[in-house]
Amino acid sequence: xxxxxxxxxxxxxxxxxxxxxxxxxxxxxxxxxxxxxxxxxxxxxxxxxxxxxxxxxxxxxxxxxxxxxxxxxxxxxxxxxxxxxxxxxxxxxxxxxxxxxxxxxxxxxxxxxxxxxxxxxxxxxxxxxxxxxxxxxxxxx
Amino acid sequence: xxxxxxxxxxxxxxxxxxxxxxxxxxxxxxxxxxxxxxxxxxxxxxxxxxxxxxxxxxxxxxxxxxxxxxxxxxxxxxxxxxxxxxxxxxxxxxxxxxxxxxxxxxxxxxxxxxxxxxxxxxxxxxxxxxxxxxxxxxxxx
DNA sequence: TTATATGCAAAAGCTTTGCATGGGT
DNA sequence: ACCCATGCAAAGCTTTTGCATATAA
Numbered sequence: 001x002x003x004x005x006x007x008x009x010x011x012x013x014x015x016x017x018x019x020x021x022x023x024x025x026x027x028x029x030x031x032x033x034x035x036x037x038x039x040x041x042x043x044x045x046x047x048x049x050x051x052x053x054x055x056x057x058x059x060x061x062x063x064x065x066x067x068x069x070x071x072x073x074x075x076x077x078x079x080x081x082x083x084x085x086x087x088x089x090x091x092x093x094x095x096x097x098x099x100x101x102x103x104x105x106x107x108x109x110x111x112x113x114x115x116x117x118x119x120x121x122x123x124x125x126x127x128x129x130x131x132x133x134x135x136x137x138x139x140x141x
Numbered sequence: 142x143x144x145x146x147x148x149x150x151x152x153x154x155x156x157x158x159x160x161x162x163x164x165x166x167x168x169x170x171x172x173x174x175x176x177x178x179x180x181x182x183x184x185x186x187x188x189x190x191x192x193x194x195x196x197x198x199x200x201x202x203x204x205x206x207x208x209x210x211x212x213x214x215x216x217x218x219x220x221x222x223x224x225x226x227x228x229x230x231x232x233x234x235x236x237x238x239x240x241x242x243x244x245x246x247x248x249x250x251x252x253x254x255x256x257x258x259x260x261x262x263x264x265x266x267x268x269x270x271x272x273x274x275x276x277x278x279x280x281x282x
Numbered sequence: 283t284t285a286t287a288t289g290c291a292a293a294a295g296c297t298t299t300g301c302a303t304g305g306g307t
Numbered sequence: 308a309c310c311c312a313t314g315c316a317a318a319g320c321t322t323t324t325g326c327a328t329a330t331a332a
Contacts, residue, residue, distance in 0.1 A: 021311090022311080022312085023305085023306050023307070023310085023311050023312065024306075024312090025304095025305070025306075025311080025312040025313065026305085026312090026313080027312075027313060027314085028312075028313090044296095045296080045297080046296085056313090056314095057313070057314045057315075058296095058297080058298090058314085058315090059298085059299080059312095059313070059314060059315080060312075060313055060314075062296095062297060062298070063298090063312085063313090066298095076221060077221070078219040078220070078221065078222075078223045079219070080217065080218070080219065082219050082223055082224075082225055082295095082296080082321080082322080083223075083295090083296070084223055084296080084297085098266055098268065100268070101271050107266075109262070109266060111258070111262050111265070113258050113261070113262075114258050114259070114262060117252070117254050117255050117258045118255070118275070118277060120254070121250070121252050121254075121255055121277065122277060122279055124252070125239055125248075125250060125277070125279075126281060126282060127239065127241070127277070127279030127280060127281055127282055128279050128280050128281075128282040129277065129278070129279045130242050130278045130279050130280060131277075131278040131279075132275070132276060132277045132278060133274075133275070133276045134259070134273070134274070134275050134276075135273060135274045135275075136259060136262065136263060136266070136268070136270065136272075136273045137270070137271045137272040137273060138263055138266075138268030138269050138270045138271050138272075139268060139269050139271060140267060140268055140269075141267060141268055141269040162286095163286080163287085164285085164286055164287060164330080164331050164332070165287090165331075166286080166287040166288065166329095166330070166331075167287090167288080167330090168287075168288060168289085169287075169288090185321095186321080186322080187321085197288095197289095198288070198289050198290075199289085199290090199321095199322080199323090200287095200288070200289060200290080200323085200324080201287075201288055201289075203321095203322060203323070204287085204288090204323090207323095223296080223297085223320095223321085224320090224321070225321085225322085
């Protein structure tokens with residue numbers, strides 16, 4: 001959807017990686033390209049590997065995903081099935097997930113009041129917020 | 142903590158299981174006892190098995206956990222590490238989780254306004270709510 | 283008696299890792 | 308030249324399953 005967002009993340013990822021002393025190999029370069037294109041919402045390692053074709057392997061995929069998570073460029077979450085899913089971390093455009101229980105599909109959404117309440121809850125609980133996830137499950141009404 | 146709650150859930154579980162045509166074997170009986178005692182918040186299958194000692198096996202544990210989830214007596218969620226965690230489902234006393242990033246420990250909490258906002262979001266998105274989870278991560282401030 | 287519950291051990295699926303090789307800087 | 312990145316294959320972990328046996332109803 002947002003082309004500018006993708007380009008910005010791709011650029012940011014390249015810079016962060018190289019300034020952290022890592023080298024740009026062919027596999028990792030392809031991986032972050034695919035992530036920039038298809039990683040807006042809940043991509044599995046297997047799906048990523050499928051889209052890479054012969055340009056990647058299990059080791060390069062999992063190692064790169066770990067690396068990107070450590071650097072804060074990616075978010076990892078595991079769905080109910082226990083399979084890890086990844087999506088690109090965009091500080092400006094953060095979203096949550098609605099799971100349609102009829103179809104099993106996930107839809108991203110965001111809500112300002114939800115963000116506000118979560119911030120308030122963190123204050124009430126006496127913590128500095130470092131992250132949060134909300135999953136809503138429902139059926140079309 | 143709430144002794145009455147535990148007894149109520151245990152009773153409810155027994156009734157639901159037998160009325161669904163299942164038989165009460167030794168393993169399953171021990172499993173729901175342990176769950177009633179220690180399953181208020183995020184117990185893994187392995188932890189459950191450890192507490193069962195020789196009274197259970199992997200198969201009985203995983204099969205019973207599945208069964209209890211299907212009957213709505215238990216909630217399954219998977220943490221960031223991908224390992225499934227279970228807690229008893231209490232319709233009256235539902236909670237969310239605060240993860241202290243300093244220690245990695247989870248603390249249950251609830252918040253009425255959060256519930257209200259989530260209900261409002263579901264309406265806005267055009268779904269009938271069937272469930273929801275909130276995870277807040279932070280450090281003591 | 284008869285279907286279900288259980289335990290063992292094997293299998294399955296996702297993820298990680300050791301090691302030799304290739305490639306970036 | 309040096310060290311990091313990559314790919315393969317093996318190993319590791321969690322979870323599931325087939326099958327023979329034990330047991331509840």
